[in-house]
Amino acid sequence: MCADVTVATGGPALAGSSSLKANLRRAEAKKRRTAFMLTLPLLAFITVMFLVPLIGMVWLSVANTAVRDYMPKTVAAMATWNGKELPPEKVYAAVGEDLTVAYKARTFGRIAKRLNQEMPGVMGVINKTSFRSSKVTTPPASWKDELIKIDPKWGQMPIWNLLKRQSSMFTADYYLAAVDMQVSPTGHIERVPSYERIYIKLFIRTAWMSALVTALTLALGYPLAYWISRMPPSRANLMMIAVLLPFWTSLLVRITAWIVLLQSQGVVNSLLVGSGMVSEAARPQLINNALGTVIVMTQVLLPFMVLPLYSVMRSIPDTYMRAAISMGAHPWRAFWRVFAPLTVAGVGAGVLLVFILSIGYYITPELVGGQSGQFISNRIAYNVQQSLNWGLAAALGTILTVVTLILFLLYGMITGKGKVSLA
Amino acid sequence: MKPKKLPGYLSPAERGWFYVFRFYGLVVLFFLVVPLVVIVPLSFNATPYFTFTKGMLEFQPSAYSLKWYETFFTNSQWLMALKNSFIIAPIATLIATTLGTLAALGLTRPNMPFKTTITALLVLPMIVPLIITATALFFYFSYLHIVDSYVGVIIAHAILGTPFVVITVTATLEGLEPQFFRAALSLGATPRVAFFKVVMPLVLPGIVSGALFAFMTSFDEVVIVLFIAGPDQTTLPLQMWTNLRYTIDPTILAVASMILLLAVVLLGSMELIRRRSEKLRGLSPQ
Numbered sequence: 001m002c003a004d005v006t007v008a009t010g011g012p013a014l015a016g017s018s019s020l021k022a023n024l025r026r027a028e029a030k031k032r033r034t035a036f037m038l039t040l041p042l043l044a045f046i047t048v049m050f051l052v053p054l055i056g057m058v059w060l061s062v063a064n065t066a067v068r069d070y071m072p073k074t075v076a077a078m079a080t081w082n083g084k085e086l087p088p089e090k091v092y093a094a095v096g097e098d099l100t101v102a103y104k105a106r107t108f109g110r111i112a113k114r115l116n117q118e119m120p121g122v123m124g125v126i127n128k129t130s131f132r133s134s135k136v137t138t139p140p141a142s143w144k145d146e147l148i149k150i151d152p153k154w155g156q157m158p159i160w161n162l163l164k165r166q167s168s169m170f171t172a173d174y175y176l177a178a179v180d181m182q183v184s185p186t187g188h189i190e191r192v193p194s195y196e197r198i199y200i201k202l203f204i205r206t207a208w209m210s211a212l213v214t215a216l217t218l219a220l221g222y223p224l225a226y227w228i229s230r231m232p233p234s235r236a237n238l239m240m241i242a243v244l245l246p247f248w249t250s251l252l253v254r255i256t257a258w259i260v261l262l263q264s265q266g267v268v269n270s271l272l273v274g275s276g277m278v279s280e281a282a283r284p285q286l287i288n289n290a291l292g293t294v295i296v297m298t299q300v301l302l303p304f305m306v307l308p309l310y311s312v313m314r315s316i317p318d319t320y321m322r323a324a325i326s327m328g329a330h331p332w333r334a335f336w337r338v339f340a341p342l343t344v345a346g347v348g349a350g351v352l353l354v355f356i357l358s359i360g361y362y363i364t365p366e367l368v369g370g371q372s373g374q375f376i377s378n379r380i381a382y383n384v385q386q387s388l389n390w391g392l393a394a395a396l397g398t399i400l401t402v403v404t405l406i407l408f409l410l411y412g413m414i415t416g417k418g419k420v421s422l423a
Numbered sequence: 424m425k426p427k428k429l430p431g432y433l434s435p436a437e438r439g440w441f442y443v444f445r446f447y448g449l450v451v452l453f454f455l456v457v458p459l460v461v462i463v464p465l466s467f468n469a470t471p472y473f474t475f476t477k478g479m480l481e482f483q484p485s486a487y488s489l490k491w492y493e494t495f496f497t498n499s500q501w502l503m504a505l506k507n508s509f510i511i512a513p514i515a516t517l518i519a520t521t522l523g524t525l526a527a528l529g530l531t532r533p534n535m536p537f538k539t540t541i542t543a544l545l546v547l548p549m550i551v552p553l554i555i556t557a558t559a560l561f562f563y564f565s566y567l568h569i570v571d572s573y574v575g576v577i578i579a580h581a582i583l584g585t586p587f588v589v590i591t592v593t594a595t596l597e598g599l600e601p602q603f604f605r606a607a608l609s610l611g612a613t614p615r616v617a618f619f620k621v622v623m624p625l626v627l628p629g630i631v632s633g634a635l636f637a638f639m640t641s642f643d644e645v646v647i648v649l650f651i652a653g654p655d656q657t658t659l660p661l662q663m664w665t666n667l668r669y670t671i672d673p674t675i676l677a678v679a680s681m682i683l684l685l686a687v688v689l690l691g692s693m694e695l696i697r698r699r700s701e702k703l704r705g706l707s708p709q
Contacts, residue, residue: 031534038529039541042522042585050548050556050582053563057555060562220451227448239452241690246455248686250643252663253679257458259667260465260473260676267461270474302455331437360552362646367667377554384558384650394562397555408550 054401061394064171066114067163070107071098075167083164086157092143095154095163096133099126103134117389118173119162119185125151158185174395199379199396206376209294210358214305216298217354218347221305225346228306229313240310247303255367258296262286262368293365293373297358304357305350308415312346345414352411356404376400459683466491466676473673491677501674504662511573511658512641515580519637522581523588524630530589531596542589549586556583557650564651571653579647584637591636595629595700628700632693639689 068075077094081087102108112126132150140146147154165171165183176182176189180197184190191197228239246254261267264283272278286292316339324334362377369378376396383393433441469488470476478486495501529535530542548556560579561570569575599622607617645660652661659678666675 028534031532032536035529035532035535038532039526039535039545040529042526042545042589043541045522046545046548046582046585049560049578051544053559054551054555056563056566057559220454223444224448224451227445237694241694242452242456244690245686246459248639248690249459250660250663250679250682250686252643252645252660252667253462253682253686254459256663256667256675256679257462259671260462261458263473265472265474267474299454299458302451331440356550360554362552362554363664367664377552380554380558381650384561390562393558397558401551401555404550404552404555 057394058398060390061174061398062170062172063391064166064169064173066110067166068169070102070105070111071095071163071167074098074163078164078167081164083161086144086155087160089142089144091160092147092154093139095129096136096140096143096147099130100134100136103130113388115162115166117177117391118166118183119158122153122159122162125153125159129154161185161187171391174391175399177392178395178399199376202374202376202379205374206359209290209297209373209375210355212294213297213301213358214351214354216294217302217305218351220298221302221309221350222343222347225306225309225313229310229316230318236314243303243306243310246299251300251363254300255296255364258292258299258368259287262292262295287368288370288373290369290373292368292370293375296364296368297361300364301354301357304353308349308353309343309346312343312349316342348414349411352407352414356407356411360400360404462676463680463683466673466680468673468676471672473671473676491673494672494674495677495681498674500657501662501678504657504659507656508642508659511576511580511656512638515577515584515641516634516638518577518581519584520588520630520634523585523633523637524592526585527589527592527596530593542593545589546586548582553583553644553646557647560647561650570651571656573656575651576648576656576658579651580641580644581637583644583647584640587636587640588630588633591633592626592629595626599625625700625703628696628703631696635689635693639686 071094073094074091077091078087081091099108099111102111108126108130112123112130115126116123129147129150133146136146144154153159162185165187173183177192178199180192180200181189182192224243228236228243231239259266263269264285266286268286269278269283273280273283278284286295320338320342321331321334324338325331329337359375360377361375362381365373365375366378366381369375377400380393380396380400383389383396464479465473465475467487467489468476468479469486469490476486526545530538530545535541556579560575564570564575569578603621603625604617607621608614612620643660645658645664648656648658648661649664652658657665659682663675663678666672
């Protein structure tokens with residue numbers, strides 16, 4: 001069609017250029033395909049082995065499968081129940097039959113575990129009912145009476161409200177639990193009892209301790225980066241190797257070193273006692289508490305602050321400061337008005353990088369944090385490995401991921417505009 | 424190190440400030456490096472304590488011994504951990520380097536579609552906190568039944584290593600002048616020869632440092648191993664973790680000293696690679 005138009009208006013020369021265009025387009029498309037094919041293996045690998053698991057985690061944080069999978073008849077029977085008063089006989093019968101099946105298939109434990117997460121104490125009711133109803137050989141005249149005989153809780157509303165809620169495919173329960181909330185037996189959203197409120201506290205602690213670590217790395221890193229950036233290149237390189245050495249050393253090696261230094265019979269305490277500054281009985285507790293976490297994380301994350309700062313400062317010539325001073329500015333004023341504003345991008349990048357890294361830290365708080373130095377990550381690990389509440393772990397993980405990604409977008413905006421590099 | 428000569432016009436306060444500032448810088452460097460250095464002499468401790476004994480401070484030969492190194496090389500658990508680390512890290516590095524280099528070659532082509540989005544996606548494993556990756560992979564691998572297997576750990580470590588390879592190789596390729604390749608072609612080289620004789624030597628430092636990053640990542644990684652490895656896949660960091668948590672003894676100091684040595688060697692070779700690559704580039708006309 002294109003060729004027709006050119007023939008009509010311009011003759012053979014233009015017709016040739018048009019087919020050239022088509023050729024070019026084809027060649028371009030081929031090149032694009034080649035470029036894409038080169039990235040495809042990694043893209044596929046990352047998608048299947050990283051993105052899908054991440055999406056799976058988000059799914060796990062909202063999915064509500066236990067009751068739907070293992071009590072299908074109950075779910076079907078409850079669909080028409082209004083939830084205002086005790087359910088009709090057919091729902092009781094469905095529960096009896098479902099739990100009989102679940103007992104034989106050994107799946108009643110999963111139902112009991114899931115329901116117990118939302119209403120402590122229900123586990124016993126489910127276990128008992130499963131066992132007893134599986135012993136009922138001929139269908140009873142009234143499953144309702146039978147179940148209430150097994151456990152009077154079946155004659156009260158709370159357990160039914162819970163079953164009704166748990167029969168829907170999605171749940172916000174895990175997210176509520178992640179912010180110390182729950183759905184009360186009467187169906188209202190309320191805060192959990194005060195002795196169970198831990199997550200909000202942990203989120204706040206993670207944030208403020210990360211902020212503290214970030215502030216400390218900035219206070220230590222800024223002067224260091226400034227000092228090194230004013231050195232002649234060969235010496236600056238040597239210094240940067242010293243900065244990078246901890247960066248390259250295994251995290252566990254660094255933590256080992258700090259445990260050696262800070263434990264109560266360790267090097268620092270021995271020095272303090274040996275020099276007479278502290279009495280033998282009053283050895284300060286420097287590790288296995290929040291202080292230990294802060295000290296170790298500051299050292300571990302310091303290189304991440306120094307690198308972007310150094311890269312920005314290196315590009316600021318000495319002459320700027322000298323010019324300001326020669327024109328009569330006090331060195332302090334020259335620093336604040338000339339040098340400091342030029343390093344804002346580096347400070348932003350370093351601060352965000354350290355903060356992002358530290359809110360996700362797990363190993364350091366786990367090994368040197370004791371009780372008071374625990375982060376939200378430690379609680380995620382606890383829920384995965386010990387309490388086996390995977391839904392809650394997934395919800396906490398999703399929240400942490402979203403926060404991290406938002407902060408990283410900010411970081412991208414800062415480093416994209418300024419010329420900060422980590423290489 | 425010769426002290427820098429201060430200009431004569433500085434006031435005493437400014438001189439004082441200069442020295443205070445330098446002192447502060449040294450203290451920070453001290454804070455960074457000394458904790459690492461301290462573990463080396465302590466690893467030769469003859470007693471099972473984590474502090475300098477009186478004998479060590481007086482340099483008595485009997486206060487020093489190699490017994491913690493001996494323990495390491497004779498203890499079956501430490502040796503298994505060492506073996507596992509040297510199985511998992513190289514394979515993960517190989518996968519990460521191959522896939523990452525290919526992807527970087529694609530990403531630096533001028534015609535790459537959706538470049539920004541794909542780059543962001545490929546570096547995501549570096550951004551997401553390790554604990555999240557570990558959790559997500561644990562759920563996923565339980566579903567696939569590859570927890571407690573080498574396959575699972577290797578895949579996970581390869582994922583963690585790829586962003587480093589993608590970033591370093593992309594950076595190297597972007598600094599590469601396309602004229603080199605064309606010049607080689609115009610001088611009669613086939614594209615194949617031009618690629619292997621001209622492009623490859625220039626890109627190799629980037630690939631090698633990416634691979635080193637990937638190797639160190641795997642060699643140092645403990646969170647994922649903690650979640651998805653079984654007792655048979657215990658790696659060196661996991662064994663160190665176990666030692667730190669439960670049976671703390673100075674063997675770990677010997678291990679830490681050796682890893683520190685490895686880091687110094689690797690960092691040194693990185694620096695050499697960097698210098699070499701700069702020299703190669705330096706020959707190019709601007």
